[in-house]
Amino acid sequence: MDLDLSEEQQMVIDMTKGMLEEYSTVDVVRTMEDDPKGYPDVLWKQMSELGLNGLLIPESYGGGGLTLVEGAFVYEEFGRSMAPTPHFVSCVMSAGVLLEAGSDAQKDTWLSKIASGDAILTTAWLEPSRGFGEVGVALQAKSEGNEFVLSGRKQSVPYAGAADRLIVLARTDDGVDLFLVDPNAAGITQKQILSQGREPQFQIDFEGVRVNEGDRIGAAGSGWATWNSVMLQGVTLLAAQAIGGADRCLKETVEYANQRIQFDKPLGAFQSLSHYMADASTTIDGGRVLVHEAAWNHAQGRPLTRFGPMAKLFCCETYRETTRVCAQIWGGVAFTIEYDQQMFFRRAKQLQLSWWDTPYLEELIAADVLD
Amino acid sequence: MDLDLSEEQQMVIDMTKGMLEEYSTVDVVRTMEDDPKGYPDVLWKQMSELGLNGLLIPESYGGGGLTLVEGAFVYEEFGRSMAPTPHFVSCVMSAGVLLEAGSDAQKDTWLSKIASGDAILTTAWLEPSRGFGEVGVALQAKSEGNEFVLSGRKQSVPYAGAADRLIVLARTDDGVDLFLVDPNAAGITQKQILSQGREPQFQIDFEGVRVNEGDRIGAAGSGWATWNSVMLQGVTLLAAQAIGGADRCLKETVEYANQRIQFDKPLGAFQSLSHYMADASTTIDGGRVLVHEAAWNHAQGRPLTRFGPMAKLFCCETYRETTRVCAQIWGGVAFTIEYDQQMFFRRAKQLQLSWWDTPYLEELIAADVLD
């Protein structure tokens, strides 16, 4: 039992941290807020060159073939730097779906391009007034000859404006299926919808969009199982992202609490405030190890069924609660656009509400424990 | 809009407080814990003489005919002194049921005796592995000629050992009905079960207990409606009781925090601890006004449907949380039997779990708001 990092792991962290400190500064993050494209080419290029985009993709497709453990290290840095990139939807979710269920042709066409950053894929999943569960997928895919015809609306599709392909969850006669769809196909209209976290999200309407049978990913009706298993990996990484954000938020607050004087004492000398920070640090340090344990279990070939949801549930609440108490410690300035606290404050809540929210995660855990 | 007390109300409070300080000292409360009878005759006699037992019973039956507002004042004192008495089951719930649905004969027989303290009635409601709702009432009452035959088990029946009659909730062909039953009737066996709050509670088995039709309270199938409407008044008084307990618990803790020195300062000078107490006092003072508003609304003839459950929900959580933080401030001594904190600590949790618990109260409120 040890929590030591291998040299390679330490290298991945240092390299990622260093690159992000240069290419994902707060100024960069701020200029990308609400931007329809949403990420700077130079940052994306750097990520590709350092192999971050291919991190979890097998070497046979030009990736790094590393495990979820290294992924967690990288995502903690993404969270810390609030890096504005389509990495999650493209290099984690889309690549994950293809690796899990894609045909050789689909994998050959896309995986190396995803790893090299030359292609960006995103996932079109959620729908208006529908939840995170399988029943939530209502967008129709009617089978006609060797084609499927897609009709319906998708919401909160990240980075769709920059995507070469959408992976669309749709309802067929066989259940839920996944389709590779060209965002420029006839019958598709996109509209950006601003979000709390200010990353680019799109509402996409499908009106009789024709998709070739060959663009279905996996066997008929296997879509939800594929999606669920990739989500378990995804939420583990998002939990790491939450820890990174919370950790930086707290560190900057501690620094401020040591400098800011009120009633002739630094804020940090007020016991209530210092105890808020002690509590936050405990949940952050505990959450981090929980994420690593989840990722490590996955790397050992053990199931993420319980660990993944537990990590997302705990770390996202930790992130949200940390931004709340930190805002309380900063006082008025946290409320201004000029200071950075508000950027964590908004992102923490959006992350908690996205990619499986609290009640959905709780039910996944309860089902694993009780049923 | 004013929260001033009338002279009569102030008198009720002073008189109750004074009597309890003399006849319901901590020593008295301690000796009554786990006692099968559970209350001291001298205290019960005092309560009768001061008219507390008849407080809510109409003057025509020898009661005081006062409103739930005065009832709330008295119950705050009961909570403060932890008074060990069957007042709630006899003078509130049983009297309330009889007033609401009893026949003239039933009222004539029992109400004046309840008011004078000469008779004690209690209610047999809850059952093993069953909840607080109407469906929870499973004990069978089979109609045979002009009799009902009761079979089943009741649990947590307070003060049954001292009761002249039980008011039993039972399931008939018409739904739920209430019956006046002699605890010494053939087929009844009682067994005391110790409880967290250490008030006497009994498990009662009914094996073919024959009850005369005339001992049914109210029209056939009207039992649950009667019970529910009396419960709404009951929980309002229990909310006041919770505030009384929490208030005393906090006051004694504040006193201790001013005397007890650690690191050369009184405990109250440690900001975290003082903030715990400031939060507790805010919920206690707010909860008290909420209880008064609920009781006052009832006195105005307005419904308690939402106010009663809100008061019980909030004040019982306030009481429980207050005993938790107070124990934290007292430190080790709160853990000893010798100190009184543990008495509040146990009673607060039992009160929260009894007579409608948190989920049941939340559902009552939600139904009133949403349905």
Add this chain to the structure above:
Amino acid sequence: MDFDFSPVEQKFAEEVDAWLVENHDDEVMDHHRENFTQLADTPGRRAFMKKLAAKNWLGMSWPKEFGGQEIEGVYEYILNEALSKHAAPQIGKGVGIIGKTLIRHGNDKLKKEFLPKILSAEVEFAVGYSEPEAGSDAANMQLKAEKVDGGWNLNGQKMWTTSAHFADWYWVGARTDPDKKKHNALSLFMIPMDHPGLEVQSLPTIGKDTTNQVFFDNVFVPDDYLVGERGKGFQMISEALDLERFTMFTLSPIANRSEVLVDWVKQATRDDKPLKDDTNVRRTIAQITTDTAVAKALSTRFVCAAKSGGKPPTIQSSQYKLFTTSLSQRVCKDALDIQGHEGTMAEGQDDAPLRGRFEGAYRATMNETVGGGSSEIQKNIIARRHLGLPKNF
């Protein structure tokens, strides 16, 4: 004991409410502006304030000799709750702390110049107490006021002056005596907001609206515009807060948000099932409803204490502010949790539930537990003045 308004109070409440419905105006009254609705910061809203003046609803509690009606402060409480319920601008600093302080301590010139204008809503004020180094520690103001011939010369900086970008006059606390113990070294001044020595810098907030910092570069203030006695500034500031018993942080906006949420839940569906049948949603609504009732109870408590006319309801308002502001934040968080992934759509987006009302409110309420005395300050007040505990820092 009486939890209802008196018939007269009730009649007034209904009159105001009816009048506000009549005079509804989407531009003037916009719930999405959350806590900033109280400001008369546009021509439309200033015109609205003039209408209130015409109804004689400004300065109702003032002495008759200064144009008031000498009626109970509770009517100003009723008025402000109604105004904030309708997201209309509220009677604020002018009628409140500034007017009342001028009446008690102002010289005749200031009274003559400002009191009539306040009653006719012809003047809007900004209040300058906070500074970078004087946040929770209000008495620590550093803005320097040097005595010069015929007046005072002010240099330094103010922070968090909400209304500086539209107000006509500035009500400012400054240090007139650097040597004295800090509580006796402050004085109050009145300065035209367009004074060339004042530079207003806007500080945009995530509450969408903006606050300001104001820089003072040799701002000359004539002796006449020193309010009351030199060195009594801090006492006057504290006294004014005590006089302002009724028009503090209003409950209506929070109650309004709870109602808006409930109405939305009642008609919303998820996966074709009514959202209101979801157990988690029902629990949350029950808790919000209950806590809102407690907030109401705490406000009743301080209003009744204020009406009693005894000592200022400091403790009662601290408890009310502490509980209500944290509830206010909780309601916004819970609302987003109920909306799930759709809660992430930004305020103002047509496709967002309630056009993102709660996404915006989640940001707008972030400052409520800090502004106007942080929750920690309120707890210190409660611990010391109510519970009699020693100083804790």
Add this chain to the structure above:
Amino acid sequence: MDFDFSPVEQKFAEEVDAWLVENHDDEVMDHHRENFTQLADTPGRRAFMKKLAAKNWLGMSWPKEFGGQEIEGVYEYILNEALSKHAAPQIGKGVGIIGKTLIRHGNDKLKKEFLPKILSAEVEFAVGYSEPEAGSDAANMQLKAEKVDGGWNLNGQKMWTTSAHFADWYWVGARTDPDKKKHNALSLFMIPMDHPGLEVQSLPTIGKDTTNQVFFDNVFVPDDYLVGERGKGFQMISEALDLERFTMFTLSPIANRSEVLVDWVKQATRDDKPLKDDTNVRRTIAQITTDTAVAKALSTRFVCAAKSGGKPPTIQSSQYKLFTTSLSQRVCKDALDIQGHEGTMAEGQDDAPLRGRFEGAYRATMNETVGGGSSEIQKNIIARRHLGLPKNF
């Protein structure tokens, strides 16, 4: 990075577990005694400790020259977690702080007299640090030790001496120099528990079991029984805590309670419906499961830090203790909430769910956030040593 035990460690864990199953004894191992299970306070439990000794499981980490095996402390961690999981007495003060302190600082007489007895489980100790005026402020001990001819004369009182009513020897901190700065004025002594000058008064707790206060009336202690150097008591006490990296507050009892609760929920019904299908119950179980996993993660964190052999894992154990003790209380509260009105039946009642296990545990865990360094003390440690914040009181 490795979250599994090494093969050898794993083998040992399994060996201990199998042995405990084999040697199960209802009288010795009773989960209903909650935190008091760790004490060898009955003949049966003392006999059990002798069995452990026979397995050579006592003093595994001690130097070979004193009968130890010089193996990693993690084995003592594995052993204690297994023992507490089975509600068996644990290797405690003797092998831990007392033995290790004697090895480093005891004179030869004390080493010869006590070390062998500790390894053979022939002696049980009580530890006397706390006093009425020395709770969180441990260095504030007032028990007076006067130098007299040939030894010391002790007068005063100790509080919270858990084992005083059954122990053989008393390990006591006393003030040997009233004048010196308090940290340099304390010394450690060993006293036979049956010393006529000692009066043990039992302090029953709502955790069902009892603790004690001990009064000292001219208790003479020969010079030989002063442990280590005079005036170095506080340093030795702190050092011992640092040496005791592995056998602190165990997680197994809390994990065990969560499992017991889950197993009960799985088979329980309410109104003829499976309780496990209740949404509120499911949420609660999910939260308990998750928080228990975090507690486990925090324990992994301090165990790994301890194994690393670097500086003592003070911060890691403070975070672990802070989080885990409050979780422990929360689990008991949640369990009672799940059981509803049936949760009010007292511990030991046959008709109560799980014979009232959680009613008892709700009381028994009340002290966990206080004893062994209160949550507030832990937060102070984290704030200062981990976050680098200034002293906060």
